[in-house]
Amino acid sequence: MRSSMKNRLLPDPGRAALAVALAASVAAMTGTGTRAGSVLLDTIGDGSRFQVGKELSRSVSLGYDAYPVSGDLTGARPAFQPGGVTLNGTTGVPVAQTWNPGAPGQLVPQSGQYAAWIVQPFVPQTSGQVTQVEFIAQIRQTAGYNQGPGRTAFLDILPAPEGETLPPGFSPVAVDLSQAFLGTVVRAQGFSRTVEAGRRYWLVFAPVSEPGVWHSSGLDYANLNWRWKKPAVDGQSVSDALYNNRNGSGEFLPMPGRILGVRLSGSTATPQPARVGEAKQLADGTFVSVEGAVVSAKTGAVGPGFFYVQSPDRSSGIRVVGTSPFDAGSLVNLTGTVASVGPERAILLGSISATSGSAALRPLFIGNSHAGGADSGLQPGVTGGTGLNNVGLLVRVAGIASPSGEREFTVNDGGRALKCRMGAGMNRPESGFVAVTGIVSLELEGTRIVPVILVRDASDITSL
Template sequence: MTILRASTTMLVALAMCVAAAGAAGAQTLSIADTSVSVTQARDQWTITLGYKITASSATTATLAATLTGPSSVSVGDMGVNMPPYTITRDIAAGTNWYYRDFFINLPRTATVGTYSVNYTVKWGTSSSVSANAAKSFQIISSLDTRCPILMYHKIGNALYSQYWNTTDMLRRQMAILKAYGYTSISCRELMSARAGLTQLPAKPVMITFDGGYENFYTDALPIISGFGFKPVMFLLTGVMGQDNSWDGDNNPVIMFMTWQEVVACYGSYNNQKIDLQSHSVTHPDFTTASTSTRNYELTHSRELIRSYFPDDPVDFFCYPYGSYNNTVQDACRSNYYCAAFAAGGGIETNCWYKWALKRIPIYWDVITDWDSSKQSSFFLNKIGEGFTVPSITVNSVQFLDAATGNPLPNNELKWGQTVKVRVVATNASATDVGVSLTLDNDSNTGNGVMYDSHACNPAEDVMASSWSGQRTFEWLWTPPVDAPTSQYVVGLYFNDKYYTIRWSSALYTAFTVKSDTAGLATAKTLGDGTYATFRQAAVTAAWPDCFYIELDSRATGLRVERPGHGIPAGSRVDVAGQLVTKASGERCLLAGYAAPNGYAAVSPVALNNRAVGGSALGLQSGVAGACGVNNIGLLVRVWGRVKSLDTINRVMVIDDGSGVDLKCAWSNGVVIDPEWTHVTLTGISSCERIGGQLSRLVLIVSAQGGK
């Protein structure tokens, strides 16, 4: 920065020496020279002024200054910290330089141009010396600073007047701001960027609240802070802890925050302090209030806030009722405020006029989903965010059996059966669209739905990037065993790519869900392709791709295949799916749905080798040389002498003297000692097809042995 100094000869000619009587005798002090640290500056800059002072003896002096600009506008002394702002220095005898900061806070009538600095030094009780018009510099235009400034009042669970937003509305609005890349800023950050001192984020936003209602603390702040934003709170300092019965919008009557709650707001939520500023003490109309009332409201509101937060300047004001005129604006400046906020006006596109910064009222009619008949109330329009509305036509919606790809027979879907919903749609404009789907047995999505692609973890939405023309979208859904058996409705939703805005939606009549609840005892008598549901079946064994269930009576058991099922042995399960016969000859359920539902402890059935497998039951074939009832699928216990043991293929053959050698296989987690000569094994009675016949097979789950 350039330091400008006038010639000593000129300043000496201007200097006025003043003698003051004091305890130490006559005191002489003069300004020998001056300096200013800049050749140009902007509003809200802090510049440095220099005073070269000659003193006959040591003293203490106040360094004062004013600026005089175009049309003789005077800019008084103001500190960026807090009024009253006086700069005192200990002055040594002799000639020395002394410096002070000067914060430029332009009044309403100030313009850009040349400003001269008027230097004054005061000491003692009445002595002073001045050096007028000694230095000058240019004040240049503030930078264009675009920032949507949102205005809120009350947040709750209902809309009582235009000043209310529901918590869901606020959450949707904050989600949009976050998704579209906005960063919240404080009042000081806005002014510093306007002055060119700092750079704002790419998309700044100010989230302001008027009043200090308690629902800001209980409802609004947790939501706002949860999205990483820091709001601005304009406090009505004289009503903290009181109700709003005096307020014109007092149905219902609600409380203002207590000061303890304000303190909690200030330092909570990941150290994201709120920006506390003034909204006056008692909310009078400043345009009709007396001068003394205005000054009291402006100064005392700041003092109250600073009594709790002494490090906060509190140098921004929000007009009560949004009401102001020239006198009110001038009062803000004369009471050391740096800017003031109106209660409307739209988007602040440049922040040129700081004594009535525009705000965007976020009232109860603001919408976050697109409605062409309410474009002026659309949130993206409110904040000035550009967007393209997709033009989508749904060509067809089909409901297919996922296993066959054919339409559902009779348009009916069974528990455990998987449906493929296929949607063909056309977009006439190239846009990014997130497509989501819901399924439910009524058209009221507000009471919950059976399936929501966006609520799945991970989400099962379909993202169509730069979608233009015709596309096909597909979803899979398997109704759980508690799905209502009735007519279903499919909801189709076209959203922005962040899933924060819904461009359009439609409901379509879908399929009818039917139940096929069957007793496990009849499972082996039902034909292949039959859908069946079994509730609270006991799980006796489990592997990563399948598990076995059986009746508590141990009369019958069944293999259930569902890769990645996560169902543990010892639990109960609700399961639904399609019955089939595997190539091995074993009947099983291909489960489309499985969910744990309690706990069970089933003891194994003790069988000799010959009894394992058993004879035919329904469509479950018996094993070769069958003896006794069918027990394929049951948890059994067998024992015998080890005839052979293959640790590589994890297979052993045992002989219990019944005349039948029994093949047993194990998998990871089962410990088999190759030195064992006799074993007792617990496992599942299964089968395998060898040479066209079913042979006995036990799937080991635990083993004991000896030598």
């Protein structure tokens, strides 16, 4: 999943290195509930806040590197120097580099197309599920090697191996760095990694999505916020970073320094797996995971700060409170907390990521009098409603259009005048027979629950 960026300061941790702490859970965007569990807050390093919005003065490279190293690192990004040892271009730190025999009595540095990977080991103090990673990065589009157009990094969290080679199971989340200028705080979402207290893990920063390869579409060259030889006052929870510029293959070399300004967040609760229809029947406050749902209305299409997903078989749909980058028709996995938003069941979004495959997004054609339907367990229907509950589903209705308010109109099929609500910038039909596609939502009119069709865009309204 491509992640978003925000130029804001990380919270000052008030301590010199990583500490995995528990904080109170954040309130839902609607103010109607809170997320289940607590948020895991992990922060590496002090002083990293001063790097946000500035040229990274202390950094380590991620991405293309022309020279592989052969021994323990005491610095990064070596520049060739005679004598069998290289020097870091900014700090003069010795680095052991791979050399090849040259002319008699001479050695030459090995060079080629290599990609630098970085690992930050850590030990959480609390068990839970990590769903988001923030870090400070800077893409070097003007000072880079210009080996290709790649502006994407890849992140994953893996149990630390016995040795210092990349363990199996690397399945990273993609992070867009194309707008990461001058120490940008980058947010990587879509994680679903369970961590256990006291166990050692690797936070892997990679320039490509698979180890052992270099290709021209890989990350060209970026910097991560880093400090060399930072005092290890927290050796029980975080250790020095590891470095590999052999495309992630072979040994990761110790590098006495830390990736600064990393923030991991998630939940101490374990989500309960459920299908969309099952999630609607869970009690408020239940932490849930839903896999293979199809986005039926993207964020902002039918209202600010929420979107809708439904089962691929069109058996059930639900509102999701939060922001998603995915368009309608995308298949996603998500976690969140079940809640009630007015008369509708909803999920307060914790994390969301794309999943493979596709699903045809086709609306159900229903009569106006069946919009909303009857009660179904914890999901209310409309007052006096009959038939199957279809709240949250993408449907298609038809009737004679009449204006009824700002950005609202009704369609009357002779059985019911059904309210339809449009987004900004859409032309309201004033008359005539129309077909309307949209999401079935509910709202209160006094003590009555009534249906309303949320129209996603202008193409959802068709004159017949």
